[in-house]
Structure formats: structure tokens, C-alpha cells
Amino acid sequence: MKKIIINICILLLAVGSLSAQGLKSPNGDFSMGFSLLKDGTPTYKLTYKGKAIIKESKLGFELKDDDTSLLNGFSVEDTQTSTFNETWKPVWGEVSEIKNHYNELAVTLNQKSTDRKMTIRFRLFDDGLGFRYEFPKQKNLVYFVIKEERTQFAMAGDHTAFWIPGDYDTQEYDYTESKLSEIRGKMDQAITPNASQQPFSKTGVQTSLMMKTEDGLYINLHEAALINYSTMHLNLDDTNMVFQSWLTPDANGDKGYLQAPFNTPWRTIIASDDARDILDSKMTYNLNEPSKIEDTSWIKPVKYVGVWWEMITGKSSWSYTNDFPSIKLGETDYSKATPSGTHGATTANVKKYIDFAAENGFDAVLVEGWNVGWEDWFGKSKDYVFDFVTPYPDFDVEEVHSYAKSKGIKMMMHHETSSSVRNYERHMDAAYKFMNDNGYTSVKSGYVGDILPRGENHYNQWIVNHYQYALEKAADYKIMVNAHEAVRPTGVARTYPNLIGNESARGTEYQAFGGSKPNHVTVLPFTRLIGGPMDYTPGIFEMDISKMNPDNHSHLNATIANQLALYVTMYSPLQMAADTPENYNRFPDAFQFIKDVAVDWDDSKYLEAEPGKYVTVARKAKETNNWFVGNANGLEKRTSEIKLDFLDKGKKYEAIIYADAKDAHYKTNPQAYKITKQTVTNKTKLTIDSASGGGFAISIIEK
Numbered sequence: 284m285k286k287i288i289i290n291i292c293i294l295l296l297a298v299g300s301l302s303a304q305g306l307k308s309p310n311g312d313f314s315m316g317f318s319l320l321k322d323g324t325p326t327y328k329l330t331y332k333g334k335a336i337i338k339e340s341k342l343g344f345e346l347k348d349d350d351t352s353l354l355n356g357f358s359v360e361d362t363q364t365s366t367f368n369e370t371w372k373p374v375w376g377e378v379s380e381i382k383n384h385y386n387e388l389a390v391t392l393n394q395k396s397t398d399r400k401m402t403i404r405f406r407l408f409d410d411g412l413g414f415r416y417e418f419p420k421q422k423n424l425v426y427f428v429i430k431e432e433r434t435q436f437a438m439a440g441d442h443t444a445f446w447i448p449g450d451y452d453t454q455e456y457d458y459t460e461s462k463l464s465e466i467r468g469k470m471d472q473a474i475t476p477n478a479s480q481q482p483f484s485k486t487g488v489q490t491s492l493m494m495k496t497e498d499g500l501y502i503n504l505h506e507a508a509l510i511n512y513s514t515m516h517l518n519l520d521d522t523n524m525v526f527q528s529w530l531t532p533d534a535n536g537d538k539g540y541l542q543a544p545f546n547t548p549w550r551t552i553i554a555s556d557d558a559r560d561i562l563d564s565k566m567t568y569n570l571n572e573p574s575k576i577e578d579t580s581w582i583k584p585v586k587y588v589g590v591w592w593e594m595i596t597g598k599s600s601w602s603y604t605n606d607f608p609s610i611k612l613g614e615t616d617y618s619k620a621t622p623s624g625t626h627g628a629t630t631a632n633v634k635k636y637i638d639f640a641a642e643n644g645f646d647a648v649l650v651e652g653w654n655v656g657w658e659d660w661f662g663k664s665k666d667y668v669f670d671f672v673t674p675y676p677d678f679d680v681e682e683v684h685s686y687a688k689s690k691g692i693k694m695m696m697h698h699e700t701s702s703s704v705r706n707y708e709r710h711m712d713a714a715y716k717f718m719n720d721n722g723y724t725s726v727k728s729g730y731v732g733d734i735l736p737r738g739e740n741h742y743n744q745w746i747v748n749h750y751q752y753a754l755e756k757a758a759d760y761k762i763m764v765n766a767h768e769a770v771r772p773t774g775v776a777r778t779y780p781n782l783i784g785n786e787s788a789r790g791t792e793y794q795a796f797g798g799s800k801p802n803h804v805t806v807l808p809f810t811r812l813i814g815g816p817m818d819y820t821p822g823i824f825e826m827d828i829s830k831m832n833p834d835n836h837s838h839l840n841a842t843i844a845n846q847l848a849l850y851v852t853m854y855s856p857l858q859m860a861a862d863t864p865e866n867y868n869r870f871p872d873a874f875q876f877i878k879d880v881a882v883d884w885d886d887s888k889y890l891e892a893e894p895g896k897y898v899t900v901a902r903k904a905k906e907t908n909n910w911f912v913g914n915a916n917g918l919e920k921r922t923s924e925i926k927l928d929f930l931d932k933g934k935k936y937e938a939i940i941y942a943d944a945k946d947a948h949y950k951t952n953p954q955a956y957k958i959t960k961q962t963v964t965n966k967t968k969l970t971i972d973s974a975s976g977g978g979f980a981i982s983i984i985e986k
Contacts, residue, residue: 304362306388310409313554317390317405324355325392325403328437329412331554336502340435340525342403344416347428347537353401354433357392360400364388367406373568374579374780375856377887377902383569384408389417399424410564411553413507418543429513429539434528434550436504436517438463441524442494445806445894449487449516451531451740452479452733454771455789457799458806460895463494464521478662479702479733479768481740486519487529489771491813493561493806493894501558501894505813507549507570509773510751513539514742515548533745534738548773553813559889562898567774567814575778581761582780584856584882585725587695588640589649590627592823592861596795597832599627601652603675610658612667617655617676628653629677634686639864641690643878648687649695649727649859653678660701666735668701671714684721695765696723702768703735704749711753715760724761725783725857727818728753730768742770754779765818765857772815784818784857787811791820791861794839795828801840801949801976802895802917804849809894816855821846822877825866826953840976842953843873844943847980850880851913852898858882872958876941876980880911888929897921897973901929908934912981916973923971927983930965935986938963942971942979949976962986 303318315329318339329337343354368384385406392401402417418424441464447456448470459466459473467485474482491505504526506515513530520527528550530538549570553561576582593599604620628650636648656669674680687694696718700707707728718726730741739746750769757764758781767786776782788811793799804819811817823846825831826839850858860867860877867874881904891899891914899914908931914923930936937960944955953976963969963983971979 304388304390306364306386306405306407308407308409309366309384309386312409313407313412315405315407315412317388317403319357319359320355322355323357325357325390327405327414329552331500332556334498334500335439336500336554337552338437338439340437341433342435343433345430345433347430349427351394351397352430353394353399356394356396357401358395359390360393361391362388371573373777374574374582375584375783375883377854377884379885379905381565381568385569397423406570408566408569410555410560410566411551413549413551413566413570415549416547418541418545420544424543426542428537429530429541431538432515432528432530436526436552438494438524438526440496442496442502444488445493445810446488448474448482449484449489449518449529451481451483451742453477453741453768454489454787454811455793457789457803458810463519463524466519467521478731479741483516483529484518486521488517488519490515490517491810492517493809495894499556501555501561503553503561503809503813505551505553505567505773507551507567507774507814508572509548509747509770509775511744511748512548513744514747514770515550531740531742533740533743534736539744558809558892558894562808562889562892563887564813568777571774571777573777574780576758576780579780581724582763582783585646585695585763585783586858586860586882587647587649588636588645588860588864589651589695590633590636591649591651591820593831593863594627594651595792596828597835600625601628602626602657603655603677604658607658610656612656612670612673615655622677626652626675626677628675630679630682633678633683635864637687637690637692640692645692645860647693647695647725649697651697651699653697660699662732664733664735664737665701666703666706668703668706669699671698671710672717680721688722693725694721694723696726697729698726699729699731702730702732702741704746705735708749708752711756715757715762718762719760725763725765726757727765727767728769730766741768746770754782757781767818771811774814776815782815784816784855786818788817790818791823794823795835795837797837798840804841804845804853804915805898805917806895808852808898812854816857817853818855818857818859819849819853820859820861821849821853822860823862824870824873824954825862838950839953840949842943842947842949842956842974842977843870844941844947844956844980845915845949845976845978847873847876847941848913848915848978850877851902851911851980852900852915854887856882870954873941873956876939876982879982881905881909890925891923897923899923899925908985910983912983914971914973914978916976916978918975920975921973923973923979925969925971927963927967927969928965930963930983932965934964936963936983937986938969939982939984940969940971940979941981943974943977945972947974947977949974
């Protein structure tokens with residue numbers, strides 16, 4: 284009898300060891316645990332230096348038209364642990380090398396009642412946790428429809444959060460800072476108008492979600508490797524402080540159509556007691572696959588100018604004429620139309636920008652509104668809206684191509700799809716070939732307005748697949764992509780590095796639509812930039828928009844020094860000098876920093892950081908010994924004390940400091956700045972003041 288009891292105890296211990304598993308990060312700071320509840324529901328939890336980051340949280344799926352969903356009734360069939368450690372080189376980036384080091388736990392579950400299998404794979408890095416669901420090939424789970432993913436993130440307190448409303452169609456909101464418990468009460472005010480939007484809940488928010496606990500821990504929730512799946516939002520149970528995944532539905536209300544074998548995107552949790560570590564994390568990229576583009580020699584960072592800001596402000600227009608009440612491509616005769624006189628994309632005007640780019644060392648010129656169809660493109664639910672190859676009568680494609688080539692300038696194409704994705708796919712090959720034939724090496728695509736086919740959303744599985752299709756098709760033609768209004772990035776640029784930028788957040792254009800909060804750019808690095816670079820279009824020097832267009836009374840909520848800093852703090856291999864040549868010519872000494880600053884880097888150091896307050900970054904220009912520093916400041920005037928200990932020992936540098944003047948202020952005196960020079964070494968400490976909505980920028984050039 285005693286022997287039988289001992290054997291039973293051994294069996295129970297064995298079962299317990301399978302159903303409860305743990306894992307530590309390589310440096311030991313993070314610990315995660317996996318276990319099954321009594322009803323077979325899988326759960327996980329996460330701690331950092333002994334403090335709870337994620338309390339016990341449930342995992343699983345609710346399936347459509349299936350009485351037995353993948354929520355409970357599981358037993359552990361197998362567990363495997365492993366360690367991975369590599370260093371890889373990005374095609375472009377903040378650093379020349381990225382370390383990818385994690386400990387892994389893969390738990391294979393079996394649902395006895397259905398004989399279905401599901402693996403949950405956890406990877407624990409020194410900066411956080413990533414996990415995903417994997418559905419192996421099996422006879423009882425082949426094609427299935429997701430009603431909802433039921434991943435939970437149980438918070439350990441009522442944290443301060445920096446959030447935008449959960450929305451199926453836009454991320455172009457200003458961030459709200461509040462306690463989690465206050466989201467419900469602030470939601471209505473946070474939802475501001477947009478060309479296409481569909482909020483879904485009073486407590487629904489978007490990732491990347493940045494939070495700070497009362498005891499000083501910084502937590503970021505996001506996703507990585509979003510491929511063939513719906514974008515994840517987070518819906519908060521504000522009674523228990525538990526976030527649950529909320530996938531973007533399609534026109535039928537379904538959240539995803541899957542076929543096994545299949546892997547979901549990774550769910551990511553980055554955490555630290557130092558805000559700088561959140562910005563420095565490369566975990567999102569590490570959870571993506573290596574580049575699938577073998578020859579990446581044609582993928583190059585770009586600094587550009589363009590015919591854009593004058594249109595955004597209303598000084599000029601995208602459309603050619605005011606004669607036609609409607610346009611039908613192939614039928615409307617533009618040769619008989621009277622030019623409006625405000626069209627921006629004329630051959631003469633574009634040549635002016637080409638000259639400016641060539642004179643000041645830029646790589647490319649963007650031109651918007653060059654192609655026919657802009658007269659009635661917006662809000663018409665129009666399928667055949669653009670063909671992406673037919674220019675207006677006042678834009679000579681061949682002449683512009685020849686002129687740009689003679690000046691050593693590349694042209695950047697603009698494809699506004701008006702969210703008619705079927706139409707874009709219909710014309711894509713011809714449009715990309717047209718780009719090859721006419722010297723366009725990169726494309727800025729846009730998805731303004733409600734998606735066609737009708738009822739689809741910007742972030743559901745089908746449309747996510749469209750963005751991926753456009754990206755991969757562009758790679759076939761050796762074209763770099765900068766997608767606006769598309770899905771937020773999730774590190775996919777590691778796999779397809781021709782994705783050199785996205786908008787996918789509230790960019791500079793909103794400063795001409797009424798303004799963004801002065802501290803907006805101190806939040807974006809902690810949220811939007813976690814998944815990849817943003818085409819924020821910085822560098823505006825004229826803050827009073829009425830100077831561009833008397834009918835537009837918007838005001839840019841930033842100082843000139845702040846705008847310079849963004850070239851460093853808002854990392855992107857695609858950087859635009861967004862203002863007009865006329866405004867840059869008014870401030871040539873400040874414009875010098877934009878001319879000098881690099882767009883590709885060997886190293887980056889995050890010197891100061893606090894979400895919503897300030898971000899200070901130093902970056903070393905690619906294959907040089909020159910550094911650039913940027914500080915973006917929030918609402919409170921503050922003083923930065925910067926150590927230059929990242930410089931090489933024994934070497935001297937010249938530092939050119941572009942700072943706010945003493946009386947500078949984003950609203951009352953935004954164009955007040957001062958420029959000073961001094962010799963510095965790695966022992967130098969700089970003390971620099973930043974105004975409200977201000978900042979500073981520094982060029983550090985080796986002598």
C-alpha cells in the first residue's frame with residue numbers, strides 16, 4: 284500500500300511539472316510562469332526583479348460556429364526549452380548590430396475532447412517577453428474562423444497610461460495620459476474627427492500601449508510580426524484592470540480565417556525600471572524573421588523634400604482644375620480644362636524643389652497631386668479613382684525625370700489609393716514599372732478614407748494582407764515603400780527592409796489641421812516607434828500657418844529647436860525636410876542642422892527619457908565618427924545635463940548647439956533660437972535649457 288501511494292505521488296509530481304512551467308531571462312531580471320487552471324485553461328504570468336508585471340492571465344481562442352473553442356480542457360502534452368543567442372546586422376537602423384538573445388519555452392497542449400493541439404511559444408529576453416500561438420498540422424483543426432482571441436494582460440495596478448482610442452480605421456489621434464481607471468471617462472474627448480474611423484469600446488485602446496506604475500516600472504504592450512492576421516487592440520476590464528486582446532473584424536464581423544499549420548503574431552511585453560530601456564529595446568525586430576530580400580544593395584536611407592506642405596496648409600492644391608463636377612478616368616478630357624492656378628505639382632514648381640534638393644545635399648523629391656483624378660477622389664466610395672500613371676497636363680514626367688537625373692536627385696512617387704485597395708492591386712504592376720522607367724526609387728502610398736471593398740477596415744486580416752502584398756510586390760521592382768494610413772508597424776521591416784517608413788500615427792500634417800499637443804513627440808518614441816520608424820515629416824520653421832494660407836489659422840505647437848531635434852529623436856531612415864524652400868531660406872543657420880544630420884546610424888545612446896515629458900538621444904552617423912544629439916521637450920521648461928562620455932577618449936570635437944532662446948515658447952515665441960559652438964571631449968558635460976514645447980539639437984563633428 285505504501286509503494287502504491289509513493290507511485291501516485293511521483294505521478295502527481297510529474298503531471299504538476301508538465302502543467303506548471305517557468306522561465307527566466309538570460310540576465311535573470313524577468314521570470315515568467317505557465318500553468319493550467321483546474322479546467323484546463325492555459326495561463327501565464329510575468330515578473331521583473333520580483334515585481335509583478337502581468338498577473339495570472341488567461342490564454343486561448345473563441346472559435347466561430349464551434350461549440351468547443353480553444354479556451355479550456357487542455358492538458359500539457361509536451362514542453363521544450365532552449366536558448367538562442369545571435370548578433371545580426373540590419374540593412375538600416377539605429378545601430379549597426381543587434382543582439383538577439385532569449386530563453387524559450389514551448390508548451391504543446393492537447394484538448395482531449397477534440398484531440399486538437401496548440402503550442403504556445405514563449406521567448407523571454409532581457410528586455411521583456413514575447414509569446415505566440417502555433418497550430419501544427421493536424422486532422423481535427425485545419426480551417427477555422429476566429430470569433431475572438433482571448434489573450435489577457437492582467438495589470439498589477441491602476442497604472443498611468445499613454446493611450447489612443449481603439450479604432451479599426453485610424454491611429455491618427457493625440458495621446459491621452461491618464462490612469463487606467465480614467466480611460467472610460469476620457470474616451471469621448473479623446474476621439475477626434477478623422478477621414479475614416481471606427482472606435483469599438485469605451486475602454487478600448489491601441490498598441491503600442493505605454494504605461495508607468497506607481498513604483499516606477501515602465502511597461503509596454505504591443506505585437507510583433509503581424510502577418511496574415513488581424514491587428515490586435517486591447518479592451519480594458521476597468522474593474523479588474525485586465526486587458527484582453529480585441530482583434531479587428533472584417534465586413535462579416537469575423538476576426539480571422541486560419542489554416543493550420545499557422546503561427547499568430549507575437550504578443551509583446553517590454554518592461555524596465557528605466558524608461559530609456561523601453562526606447563532601446565530591439566525585441567520587436569528580434570521576433571521577426573530575417574530579411575527575405577537577398578540583395579538589399581538598392582535599399583538606402585533617404586533624406587528628401589517635396590511638394591507636400593504647401594498643399595497640406597492649403598497654399599496650393601492637389602487637383603488641376605475646378606471645371607469638372609466629377610471625373611471618369613479615360614473619359615474626362617483635361618486638355619479642355621481651365622487650370623485652377625493653385626495646382627502644386629507643375630513641372631516648373633517641381634523643378635524648383637529639385638534645384639533646392641540638389642543645392643542642399645538632399646537625396647530625393649516627393650511630388651503629390653501629379654496624376655489625374657484628384658478633383659473628386661475623396662469620400663466618394665469610388666472604385667476606379669486613380670490609375671497611377673497618367674499625369675496632369677502641367678506635369679511633364681519625362682522632363683522632370685531628365686531634369687532630376689541631371690541634378691543627381693531621385694524622385695519619390697506618390698500613390699494615393701483613396702483606400703480602394705482592389706483598384707491599387709489592379710494597377711500595381713503597371714504603376715511600379717512606370718516608376719522603374721521614370722527614375723522613381725521609392726513610393727509614398729496612402730489609404731485615406733473608408734476601405735473599399737465596403738465594410739472592410741484598415742486593420743483587419745484581409746487589408747493587412749494587402750499592405751503586405753504591396754510591400755512584397757514593390758520588392759520585386761526594387762522599390763522602397765513609405766505607407767501612410769496603413770497598419771502600424773510591428774517589426775516587419777526586418778524581414779522586408781524595403782519598408783523604410785510608415786505614417787500610421789498622428790504626424791506633422793495635423794499641426795496644419797488645428798495642432799497636436801506640444802508633448803506629442805515625447806510620447807511617440809514610446810508608442811508608435813516601438814514597431815518601426817515613422818515618416819513624421821519634421822522640420823517646419825513657420826509655425827503660423829496663416830502665413831502660408833490666410834484662411835488657415837492653425838499654429839504649429841513646437842519651437843524651431845524642437846523641430847530640429849526630431850531628426851534624431853524620431854528615428855527614421857526616411858526623413859523629410861517638410862517645410863518649403865522659402866521658409867528654409869529665411870533661417871539658413873538653423874537649416875544647416877537639417878542638411879548635416881544623418882539618416883543612418885552605427886550607434887544610438889538614449890541619454891534621458893520620460894514618456895510625455897522629454898526624450899534625449901545621441902546617434903553616431905554611419906561609417907563616421909560624428910554624433911548628433913536631439914532633445915524633444917514637453918510642456919514643462921527644463922534643463923538637461925548631458926554627459927558626452929560616449930565620444931572617443933582622447934579626441935576633440937566641435938559641437939554646434941541649436942537651442943531654444945531664453946524667451947522661446949512653442950506658442951508665444953517659437954522661432955526664437957540661439958546657435959553656439961564649442962570644443963568638446965568625452966569628459967564634457969553640457970547644460971542646456973529647453974523651452975515649453977522646445978528642445979535642442981547638437982552636431983558633434985570630429986576635429
